[in-house]
Amino acid sequence: MQQNTGHSFNRRVRILIEVPNQPDETALVEELLTAQGWPVRKATAEERAPIAFPRTGMVVDVRLRGARRGARRAAVRRVESLASRAKAPLWVRQSVLLEYPRERRTLYRVRLRHPDQGTLAARRLLRFVRQIDGSHDQGALSLAGPPDRARALSELGASRLGGRPFDAGREELTGPPDPPDDDAAPPAAWLDPETPGGLWSLALTVVTYVLGVLVCLAAGGLVLALDTPWRWLGLLPVAAAAVAGAVFVGGPPLRRPKPLPLLGSASFCALLVYIGHMLLGELGETGGSIVLRAVITPPAVLMALAVGYGVHWALVPSWFSRHASWLVPALLAPLLLLLPWFGRLLYTVYLTIGFGIPVESVPVTTYSMMYAALKPMAVAAGCALFFVGVAGWARHLYWGRIPGESSPTFLLPLSALQYIVTALLFGVLSAGYAWGDAVGAVRAGQAPPGYYGLRGVLMCVKPKEPDIPVYNGPLVTDRPVVTFGASGERVWL
Numbered sequence: 001m002q003q004n005t006g007h008s009f010n011r012r013v014r015i016l017i018e019v020p021n022q023p024d025e026t027a028l029v030e031e032l033l034t035a036q037g038w039p040v041r042k043a044t045a046e047e048r049a050p051i052a053f054p055r056t057g058m059v060v061d062v063r064l065r066g067a068r069r070g071a072r073r074a075a076v077r078r079v080e081s082l083a084s085r086a087k088a089p090l091w092v093r094q095s096v097l098l099e100y101p102r103e104r105r106t107l108y109r110v111r112l113r114h115p116d117q118g119t120l121a122a123r124r125l126l127r128f129v130r131q132i133d134g135s136h137d138q139g140a141l142s143l144a145g146p147p148d149r150a151r152a153l154s155e156l157g158a159s160r161l162g163g164r165p166f167d168a169g170r171e172e173l174t175g176p177p178d179p180p181d182d183d184a185a186p187p188a189a190w191l192d193p194e195t196p197g198g199l200w201s202l203a204l205t206v207v208t209y210v211l212g213v214l215v216c217l218a219a220g221g222l223v224l225a226l227d228t229p230w231r232w233l234g235l236l237p238v239a240a241a242a243v244a245g246a247v248f249v250g251g252p253p254l255r256r257p258k259p260l261p262l263l264g265s266a267s268f269c270a271l272l273v274y275i276g277h278m279l280l281g282e283l284g285e286t287g288g289s290i291v292l293r294a295v296i297t298p299p300a301v302l303m304a305l306a307v308g309y310g311v312h313w314a315l316v317p318s319w320f321s322r323h324a325s326w327l328v329p330a331l332l333a334p335l336l337l338l339l340p341w342f343g344r345l346l347y348t349v350y351l352t353i354g355f356g357i358p359v360e361s362v363p364v365t366t367y368s369m370m371y372a373a374l375k376p377m378a379v380a381a382g383c384a385l386f387f388v389g390v391a392g393w394a395r396h397l398y399w400g401r402i403p404g405e406s407s408p409t410f411l412l413p414l415s416a417l418q419y420i421v422t423a424l425l426f427g428v429l430s431a432g433y434a435w436g437d438a439v440g441a442v443r444a445g446q447a448p449p450g451y452y453g454l455r456g457v458l459m460c461v462k463p464k465e466p467d468i469p470v471y472n473g474p475l476v477t478d479r480p481v482v483t484f485g486a487s488g489e490r491v492w493l
Contacts (some may be wrong), residue, residue: 009064015061016058020089050093060079102194106175106176205248221279256392309389330485343370350454381419452483463475
């Protein structure tokens with residue numbers, strides 16, 4: 001019963017274990033380790049040299065998914081835990097995290113030469129058509145080491161891959177230029193965390209991108225908060241961030257950005273400005289000064305990014321990601337039936353329990369009920385995703401359970417129960433708070449605030465005829481009363 005691990009790992013730890021030199025024991029150990037999806041082999045003479053008789057050595061390749069930090073300890077811990085649970089006679093002798101050094105490679109592309117016959121318009125049209133249908137891209141060659149155009153041309157000329165050699169008459173080789181001096185030291189790799197210069201450039205790039213995102217978000221909130229024509233000057237840092245983003249995307253050496261990366265960077269910055277505008281607008285409904293909201297927004301965005309990464313690490317790869325193609329539609333289908341029911345429940349709390357008015361007596365559309373249910377369900381989903389994100393970080397950093405094993409089966413129903421309880425609790429409490437605000441406004445002689453399409457109206461009532469039936473009377477005529485509309489011939493006050 002060998003487990004199929006697929007490609008769900010990104011770390012490999014090679015472990016030398018010692019077992020009794022007996023066929024039954026070695027077969028048992030090999031069966032246990034192979035069932036986890038780990039390749040097992042006998043150790044070579046050099047590898048098992050430190051192990052003395054009556055024990056022998058075996059090498060297991062443990063595969064994990066997670067961070068580099070702690071991967072070796074997690075693999076050893078899992079092997080030892082497996083041996084402890086199965087009471088198997090094996091002991092970890094040596095372990096090493098397998099990491100192969102990065103190799104510098106140079107990419108050359110083979111493309112069709114630009115046409116040199118015909119009119120200028122015809123040549124431009126042909127180039128455009130080749131770009132659209134992809135026929136300009138004929139092949140590629142990746143060489144190890146620094147750029148060497150002569151070696152690339154020689155290898156392409158001798159290659160018969162695809163049934164035809166490189167045709168210099170109709171094709172050209174594009175790629176980085178050769179270094180001017182072969183004796184000079186090669187430049188530091190850009191954004192390479194293995195070198196001091198590359199790590200420094202990577203850190204500066206990350207900090208620059210994070211600051212650019214926060215500047216764009218703050219600019220969106222500034223445009224919303226300030227009521228002066230000078231607020232549009234806040235878009236100048238956004239323009240600078242867009243240009244800087246396009247320059248950084250191009251990589252070294254820094255040069256004037258091309259139109260397409262500049263357009264993409266500007267679109268991304270505009271999207272961030274809009275998100276900041278909407279985000280601070282939503283926070284404005286909760287009160288507080290613009291300074292407080294501006295201080296709260298960046299940590300909230302960083303927290304959302306951290307939770308998003310945690311959710312990704314929790315769900316990819318997992319049982320959910322492998323079955324998402326049918327599970328997500330199956331979960332979304334009952335949502336159309338659940339939203340109106342939950343919205344009707346909230347309207348019942350607001351009208352029937354709060355004001356004593358039956359829900360059936362008030363004209364409420366199905367879309368209003370769905371809209372009322374969206375906010376508490378979204379808050380409940382956010383709470384659930386927060387805990388999923390924490391679980392994802394725990395999985396990525398090998399916390400808690402034995403690393404590499406699946407989550408307990410009771411977590412799924414427990415998460416579903418937490419989602420349902422949170423949605424119900426938040427929805428009922430929000431309906432109760434809305435009822436309290438409406439009662440306070442009515443007592444102050446003001447129209448009550450709206451509740452998801454439902455608006456109460458203050459009016460004075462005076463019967464035109466004495467024989468008009470009044471239920472739960474007497475009818476109040478000395479002060480305004482609130483009503484939410486009529487149902488047939490009845491008006492609920």
